[in-house]
Amino acid sequence: MAKRVEAKASLPSPRKSPRPPKRAPKRAAERIRESARDLFYRQGIRAVGVDEIVSHAGVTKPSLYRSFPSKDELxxxxxxxxxxxxxxxxxxxxxxxxxxxxxxxxxxxxxxxxxxxxxxxxxxxxxxxxxxxxxxxxxxxxxxxxxxxxxxxxxxxxxxxxxxxxxxxxxxxxxxxxxxxxxxxxxxxxxxxxxxxxxxxxxxxxxxxxx
Amino acid sequence: MAKRVEAKASLPSPRKSPRPPKRAPKRAAERIRESARDLFYRQGIRAVGVDEIVSHAGVTKPSLYRSFPSKDELxxxxxxxxxxxxxxxxxxxxxxxxxxxxxxxxxxxxxxxxxxxxxxxxxxxxxxxxxxxxxxxxxxxxxxxxxxxxxxxxxxxxxxxxxxxxxxxxxxxxxxxxxxxxxxxxxxxxxxxxxxxxxxxxxxxxxxxxx
DNA sequence: GATCTATGTTACCGATCGGTACGTCACCTG
DNA sequence: CAGGTGACGTACCGATCGGTAACATAGATC
Structure with missing residues (x-):
């Protein structure tokens, strides 16, 4: 099913104004998404391993598997x-x-x-x-x-x-x-x-x- | 390149009449070809491993690699x-x-x-x-x-x-x-x-x- | 400052990948 | 029978696959 995973910026109460989550909320999941998009499209899904994705995204594997339940769902x-x-x-x-x-x-x-x-x-x-x-x-x-x-x-x-x-x-x-x-x-x-x-x-x- | 590999029936001198090579020359390579054709078409090439091919063909891996230099060439x-x-x-x-x-x-x-x-x-x-x-x-x-x-x-x-x-x-x-x-x-x-x-x-x- | 939560990292897992070293067996030739 | 010739099978290789346990760290809340 793979419900979207990010969007945690909106759940803390909107009190403080400057920067609610800022650093983390975008980084890993979104970088993985972008890398997967590039690599999957250009090389095919089966041809791209999760190691290549996380390496391209500059993150590590557990970061991928906390945001996506499996490669298939990614x-x-x-x-x-x-x-x-x-x-x-x-x-x-x-x-x-x-x-x-x-x-x-x-x-x-x-x-x-x-x-x-x-x-x-x-x-x-x-x-x-x-x-x-x-x-x-x-x-x-x-x-x-x-x-x-x-x-x-x-x-x-x-x-x-x-x-x-x-x-x-x-x-x-x-x-x-x-x-x-x-x-x-x-x-x-x-x-x-x-x-x-x-x-x-x-x-x-x-x-x-x-x- | 993968030049065809079988066709070893013709190289012994054509003296004895009954059955020059008879048993081996068709079996392994052709069975592998047929299995590869079925499996590759139905599931895709990347999705099918060489183990599945040889198992489906009823032969073993070395038989595959004696007739074909690699999975890519197969x-x-x-x-x-x-x-x-x-x-x-x-x-x-x-x-x-x-x-x-x-x-x-x-x-x-x-x-x-x-x-x-x-x-x-x-x-x-x-x-x-x-x-x-x-x-x-x-x-x-x-x-x-x-x-x-x-x-x-x-x-x-x-x-x-x-x-x-x-x-x-x-x-x-x-x-x-x-x-x-x-x-x-x-x-x-x-x-x-x-x-x-x-x-x-x-x-x-x-x-x-x-x- | 203590704690909680979310994210990041190191190191590892068993399974499977494509590929191979080596011995066996049947058969043909001398 | 002695020996050569191929085709076949057993058992194994290192690499990579998707996936995870355990721990470190940073920020927000109290």
Missing amino acids: AADYLRHMGEDGLARFDATLAANPSDPRGQLRVWLVQLQAKSAKRDYRGCGTTNAAVEYPDRKHPARKVASDIKGRFRARLTALAARMGARKPDRLGDALLLLFEGVYASGQLFGAGGPARVVIEAADALIDHHLKR | AADYLRHMGEDGLARFDATLAANPSDPRGQLRVWLVQLQAKSAKRDYRGCGTTNAAVEYPDRKHPARKVASDIKGRFRARLTALAARMGARKPDRLGDALLLLFEGVYASGQLFGAGGPARVVIEAADALIDHHLKR
């Missing part, structure tokens, strides 16, 4: 944070101009395409985690499935706002395309198939709007 | 075999009716869609391996990149045979779709986005043929 926490951030960024991009969903999707796609062309692009950390942990009972896999399901729902809603006759089918078609960008981006690099994603998305949207 | 061999088989199946499907490339692609897609809907579908082992081994110097990753590059070339050639004005762009768009099926198939299972892949492929092909 991985789940990593996926939860990354997934929520990703969904929030997607929402924010779409919300920037609510009257033009198609144009805003294009904005998001331009960013995705740019990222996918960078060397050492590693695709979607959520998808990668599902590849690394096929067992559906695994904590990391459960978070990955949850995030992906919510992203799929957003694409269906977006397709509806664009006026698709079958929004769920357009949403799914777009999701196929995006997952293709994640995979082929890390496989082929800059000149890879991801270069055509915007044209392809346009074609699929047109297909679902006309007629 | 993984590369697994990817090489699976990739070649996959490319050959693709070619065979297309060759079954050379005058109708679009129809034959649809045949291949129907099969892909059916596989992707089965429970415990694990996507494309080649893509999965690239996710597990981001290091481009890794033997498994090199094989994965090679296979994917050849598949991409086939899709471009197929798009050309279908009469696309920009075959490389249609081929890449289709590849995005297929990689999306691999990923979303194992993420969402039977009712997932892969259900729309045929309609989406049709829309993309139409887009590249008309005008």
Whole structure:
């Protein structure tokens, strides 16, 4: 389950003003989170040991295990944070101009395409985690499935706002395309198939709007 | 590099007729290959230890290391075999009716869609391996990149045979779709986005043929 | 200052990792 | 039968895996 662990700044009564907890409350757990995020995304979860994480974070192992019950739960926490951030960024991009969903999707796609062309692009950390942990009972896999399901729902809603006759089918078609960008981006690099994603998305949207 | 290791049947001089090597030459190496193929695909390469492989194959570790120089090379061999088989199946499907490339692609897609809907579908082992081994110097990753590059070339050639004005762009768009099926198939299972892949492929092909 | 709590550190655990030294056994050749 | 040739198995290697016990230390509260 891995309920969030930090946030102990708020439990002492808010009397003294200057600095309630200041030193400790942020250090270990948050540094571990940041290190895990970097290392897990770039190298994969299974490839990174807890020793490497704590060493990268400048802390020691017991500090990790006081904030996270296990490596699996740390991985789940990593996926939860990354997934929520990703969904929030997607929402924010779409919300920037609510009257033009198609144009805003294009904005998001331009960013995705740019990222996918960078060397050492590693695709979607959520998808990668599902590849690394096929067992559906695994904590990391459960978070990955949850995030992906919510992203799929957003694409269906977006397709509806664009006026698709079958929004769920357009949403799914777009999701196929995006997952293709994640995979082929890390496989082929800059000149890879991801270069055509915007044209392809346009074609699929047109297909679902006309007629 | 991992040059194939078996094939020692041919080196004794062909004098005696009945059975030159008979007992040993197939057993250990091939059993290991089959076990590795099953276990690597279903659980992932990193998740499977050499002990599990040899135990599943009913042999012992030294037998593995006599036929394969390392686990990494065994993984590369697994990817090489699976990739070649996959490319050959693709070619065979297309060759079954050379005058109708679009129809034959649809045949291949129907099969892909059916596989992707089965429970415990694990996507494309080649893509999965690239996710597990981001290091481009890794033997498994090199094989994965090679296979994917050849598949991409086939899709471009197929798009050309279908009469696309920009075959490389249609081929890449289709590849995005297929990689999306691999990923979303194992993420969402039977009712997932892969259900729309045929309609989406049709829309993309139409887009590249008309005008 | 005494105490409590939360965080940090040293040193260690058993299990498992990929990999190997070495002996055994079956079989073919002389 | 003597000896060579491979394939196979027993038993083991050091390294690393995820995880923990025991102790030190610093800050807040009384």
